[in-house]
Amino acid sequence: MTTTATRPDQGRARAAIAAKTLRTDRWWFPPLVTFVGLTAWVTYATVRVFMHRDFFVPAYHYLTPFYSPCITDRCGEAAEFGTPLPSAWFIPDAAFTLPFLLLFRLTCYYYRKAYYRSFWLSPPACAVPDAHEKYSGETRFPLIFQNIHRYAFYAAGVISVINTWDAIIAFQHDGKFGFGLGNVILVVNVVMLWAYTLSCHSCRHIAGGRLKHFSKHPVRYRFWTIVSKLNTRHMGLAWITLGTLALTDFYIMALAAGWWPDLRFIN
Template identity: 55%
Template sequence: MSTTQAGVGGPDRAQIEERTLRADRWWLYPLTTFVVFTAFIVYATWRAFEGANYYTTPYLSPFYAPCLATSCPESASDLGQPLGDWWRLSPALAILVFPLGFRMTCYYYRKAYYRAFWLSPPACGVAEPHGAYSGETRFPLILQNVHRWFWYVAMVFGVLLSIDTIRTFRNDEGEWGHMGLGSLLFIANVVLIWLYTLSCHSCRHTVGGRLRHFSKHPVRYKLWTWVSRLNTKHGVYAWLSLFSIALVDLYVYLLATDRITDLRFF
């Protein structure tokens, strides 16, 4: 009697009755990922569809940046309001598809939510409940290959969020040279977003992945080694930037609803 079953694009798999031989708490990581991701999805969905309490001078929530609809305050619309008034649900829904697409197709996030939500597999050395495996070769998962293009857009969003961070050093009258607690939160958030974006595998491939002779491209080689060091902590930056985005948005929401006041240093 055969003890193997056909694999997909690889060697046959052994038939083992036990789901896993691991004795540790392997389920803790996927469970934590599931809880945290679900909480973020619920919070982000509520805030995106709310369409209010996302701006208080000089702070614009990263969920709504850039704000391009006529429902956006003029002082928060540095790029104008090209969407007009047809986007009535929420200005956030017009732009969130880009940062969301970047994170959903991210190599680290794919591993995380494949394990946490689809149990594919739930952990290393633990059998998955699915009878077949086709990888990312079929629709819809083949669309994950657009990740590099989302990375290009993410670079643009990083610049726009950096500009929004600079704008937080203005007061209610638009005068420069002021700083509040929100300014520090925005700085921390944009730094983490840049670390997450620049540590991306697509960034590493773009700056040096296709070079045949590093010695002929010393500048790109230097960039490649720097990005490679960042890349080792890509998962950490993915988590931290996720938390910082939610924290900054919550801070703006609390200010906009007069639940707290901004602590101004000067």
Template identity: 60%
Template sequence: MSTVEAPAKSRAQIKERTLRKDNWRLYPVTTFVIFTAWVVYATVRAFWGSAFYVPEFHYLTPFYSPCFNEICNDVTVNGHTGSAAEFGTFLPESTRGWIPFAAISLPFLLLFRLTCYYYRKAYYRSFWASPSACAVKEPHGKYTGERRFPLIGQNLHRYFWLAAVLISLVNTYDAILAFHGKDGGFGIGLGTLILVANVVLLWLYTLSCHSCRHIVGGRLKNFSKHPFRYRMWGWVSKINERHGMYALITLGSLVAADLYVALVASETISDLRIFN
């Protein structure tokens, strides 16, 4: 008569950290380097307090939009003076250097990215090693999930997404203003194209968000009764497949847009004009 063994009371104990033979460390290490470099650059620029606006062509870096410091009211570059404060100011000039000019938008944008599904995967693996890769032993003794502080805040992602949509609208407005010529009329420069490209990529990242996909087509029992929402859900689902790619590309586009505006605003280079 055969006997049935009782199920094991614990998981199989494997001494090796992993049995994988591929270079699984490449992703977390690369991500760690890229994220760290970006955070350092963005932090320095956010608190720099200068070289953020080109009044002649209405180029405003996305790191300072919307601009709320009193300095934004009177910016002079290359003999041209203008205002970057399209929505008013409430920060006195004395706060320069310790409060970002874009004091309202930056915290929400940071929280939107920190709680993003893609970024969770990226920094969980790169900074917390939780775990570093699939099928790799986790160094932490326990994992409580996103049920306790501070990770419970990840559940607020859908609300930060709404804030990101509003800020993307502001960035779109900034890009439209960048179609400004030397004589005050319509014009296009390299800075215009860079700011527009950045906005398009930001919209792709924002609209490909998992929360957006749920808001557009979630909680529907019958798609045939909601054809418009179904079409929108299908479109969002397609770009959602590349959400992680847009998340990384927009880091680069933000730096490119900010760096170009900074170079022109500091009179290091001149804007390459395409029309007027």
């Protein structure tokens, strides 16, 4: 026979606290910074995607990632995969890839946390009440579609391959090897995109999930350890890639618009 000790305060009603939170630090600052940062980036990216100009430098074959692969009639020399779409103003020149990239980012585990807290205030911070009266998690429409993140990862991998190809062919200048500041920016952007994509939680599960014995799968185990190290930096890489994407696009736009010439090291 066992007995259960009774705490002195057991059965008492919870103290009535009028304040919504007892936190006295600046808990609102991180979600505010996130809100401003994401809003600024989305605004810039949306404007650039629908500008339909200054996205390609033919002399060095610099193509901004916002327009890759370019598949409308406007693309000209930038069309590496043909031009199956018309050049209507409301059709992005990279219409086949942008929806998948947007889906990959929107369903990313870090970005979910970021915009849940900063845009939806659900909740805005730890120990701060949710701004909504009801909470159903990601079990109802439309948030139930967050579960397709694992499939969006595959599309993001294919797009990263395309971005890598864009960076490689940019080293060809007049049929010879060429190297400039634009090449450095393109390569850095691709490396960061690969790091962000591979640091994805879905990639980590694909690498090592459902394995009962790592010793029997040394290659997958090695890849899993690498991905796991990247995964700890997933949040930082999410922000870094937003920066490298914007920087790459802005630099190529400046060259295409004739604001300044590319700094060339070779040819």
